[in-house]
Every structure is written in C-alpha cells, then in structure tokens.
Amino acid sequence: MNAMSQATRRVQRLLARTVLLCACAGTAGLAAFAPLAHADALDTIAKSGVVRIGVFEDYPPFGSIGPDMKPLGYDIDMANLIGKALNAKVELVQVTGDNRMAYLADRKTDMLLSVGQTPERAKVIDFSNAYAPYYLAVFGPKSLAVKGNADLAGKSVAVARGTLEDLSVSKVAPPSATIKRFDDPNGAIAAFLSGQAQLLVVGNDVGATIIARHPSIDPEQKFSLFSSPDHVGLNKNEPRLMQKVNDAIAGARKSGTLNALSQKWLHAALPADL
Structure with missing residues (x-):
C-alpha cells in the first residue's frame, strides 16, 4: 500500500477516534x-x-x-x-x-x-x-530548519482540506505561513513530494512510510501537533x-x-x- 492510499484509510480511522464523531454516533451503536x-x-x-x-x-x-x-x-x-x-x-x-x-x-x-x-x-x-x-505531525526535508510552530512562518504547508490535520496546523501556524489545502490526503502528499509545498501534515504512520520510501528528498518528522x-x-x-x-x-x-x-x-x- 502506498502512502497516499494509506493516508486515505488512516483519515477514516482517525475520524473514528475523535470525540466529536463518537458523540454524533450515540451510545446505541457501540452498546450493541x-x-x-x-x-x-x-x-x-x-x-x-x-x-x-x-x-x-x-x-x-x-x-x-x-x-x-x-x-x-x-x-x-x-x-x-x-x-x-x-x-x-x-x-x-x-x-x-x-x-x-x-x-x-x-x-x-x-x-x-x-x-x-x-x-x-x-x-x-x-x-x-x-x-x-499515534499523532499528527509536520514533516519536511532535513535541510529545512523547522522545530516548532513559529518556524512555519514564511513556509508552505500541504494538508487535506477540512481534516484534523488542517484544523490542527491552522490553529498554530503564524499568519505568514501558507496553508495549501487539497481535496484529499493524496493531493497533499503529491504536492509535498513534487515540491509544490515545503512541508506536509499527516499522521506519524503515513509519515514513516514517506520517510522509508522517498529517501531522495530526505524527509523527517519536524514536530507533532495532535496525539x-x-x-x-x-x-x-x-x-x-x-x-x-x-x-x-x-x-x-x-x-x-x-x-x-x-x-x-x-x-x-x-x-x-x-
């Protein structure tokens, strides 16, 4: 499974983790x-x-x-x-x-x-x-100095629109950061891998796959956002x-x-x- 397919499936599982979704589902579903x-x-x-x-x-x-x-x-x-x-x-x-x-x-x-x-x-x-x-994290090339929220200033960050990744980084990014939103995780990953965005926000599992499979861009985890x-x-x-x-x-x-x-x-x- 490639990182893009993995990201799509992970979004589905991440939604199942959130308290909001659980509250909407009600007690009856799990009570069964x-x-x-x-x-x-x-x-x-x-x-x-x-x-x-x-x-x-x-x-x-x-x-x-x-x-x-x-x-x-x-x-x-x-x-x-x-x-x-x-x-x-x-x-x-x-x-x-x-x-x-x-x-x-x-x-x-x-x-x-x-x-x-x-x-x-x-x-x-x-x-x-x-x-x-399991956490959402910011990933980018080792050559790019990013250690925390403030370092996102002036940087472009790829996310899937409306996801927890989008919400999490949008809350902490400085005004000068450019949040590039895509219709799905695959689009965000593709933008990062092709250089359209300097950074990417995904789950640590997807990030690990990107690190393992794309050594040419020398990616690494920069910092985490949501655990x-x-x-x-x-x-x-x-x-x-x-x-x-x-x-x-x-x-x-x-x-x-x-x-x-x-x-x-x-x-x-x-x-x-x-």
Whole structure:
C-alpha cells in the first residue's frame, strides 16, 4: 500500500477516534457490541495455550502483509511480545474497522491492537496503557530548519482540506505561513513530494512510510501537533488479563523494546509522554 492510499484509510480511522464523531454516533451503536458473560479470558488463554489478537493487515507500518505473504509491522511485533508474556501461542486474527468491536464482543478475539481511546468506546471495552504513538505531525526535508510552530512562518504547508490535520496546523501556524489545502490526503502528499509545498501534515504512520520510501528528498518528522496513542482493547471486566497486558507493556517500555519498535517502524523515538 502506498502512502497516499494509506493516508486515505488512516483519515477514516482517525475520524473514528475523535470525540466529536463518537458523540454524533450515540451510545446505541457501540452498546450493541457489549459482550455477554463469559469465562475468565486469562483462564481460557492459559487452558488453550493460544491468545487470539485482532490486527489490521492493511495498515502499514502497524500491520501489513510482507513479500513472503506473512503479516509484519509494529502491531505484529507487539502481539508476539504479549504472547510471550502470556506464555501462549499467538493467533493473529485479521480485523477491519467495521467488524473488530463485534469480533471482540463475540470472543472471536481475546484483544484488539491499535485502538484509539474515546469516551464512547470506554463504555463497552477497556483499554490498556498506551503502547504506541499515534499523532499528527509536520514533516519536511532535513535541510529545512523547522522545530516548532513559529518556524512555519514564511513556509508552505500541504494538508487535506477540512481534516484534523488542517484544523490542527491552522490553529498554530503564524499568519505568514501558507496553508495549501487539497481535496484529499493524496493531493497533499503529491504536492509535498513534487515540491509544490515545503512541508506536509499527516499522521506519524503515513509519515514513516514517506520517510522509508522517498529517501531522495530526505524527509523527517519536524514536530507533532495532535496525539491519540494506540492501546490494547479488551472486553470489560477482565482485570487479570488487563494486568498481564499492562505488565508486558511496562516491561517493554523499561527494557527499551517499545522505543526500539517505534524506531524500527515509525522512524522516531517513543515520545517521553506516552
């Protein structure tokens, strides 16, 4: 998947993270996914020796299919880390944005990765501590000195019109910055890659793909604008499994493993405030 297609899909998922969208959707939609009573999930995992983890396979660099037709990405590595902590074999379950909440409620998965935390979702599932950063950021060539909002003065910045990227950078950009708005993320990315705009605002996942695939323009992340980190999503009332997952995340943070995953897949250090 190229950065443009990835950006379009990411916009759809980012909208699902926002409180505004959740408020508009109402409680009834997610309430339909509230799980029925079941046996303790940790006991079930221990007895079967298998933990089923829902992941996206069309969401690089968090999850995608490699040349060998095997899943790879930040979330795949994270799933294996959790499986090791649970002393269980990992069974990756491919999910989509539309079906994954139902898969969790129906016990087709034991947990989900890459879940953004919102008040609406918190009514029907529980969230682990954050394990991966997701944020909007300003990207540009290393040769361009930009470290913060003030440095946008006199610069041109490409965004998709009306998106969170547009709103976020428009709030902080100095009056002399030129915000170039395009009809969709693909247009903004194309403008940046072709030199029509000096800077680009996208999610860190899309930015990581651009960094990896376009070394000729030597792009880098300049600074972040809006943060909505990724969590592990569990069914409610699974405190023992939640503790195991949080312990695995804490151990990976302390050992430097989470930072290594961020560097490997996102080409940026794990944020200190994650």
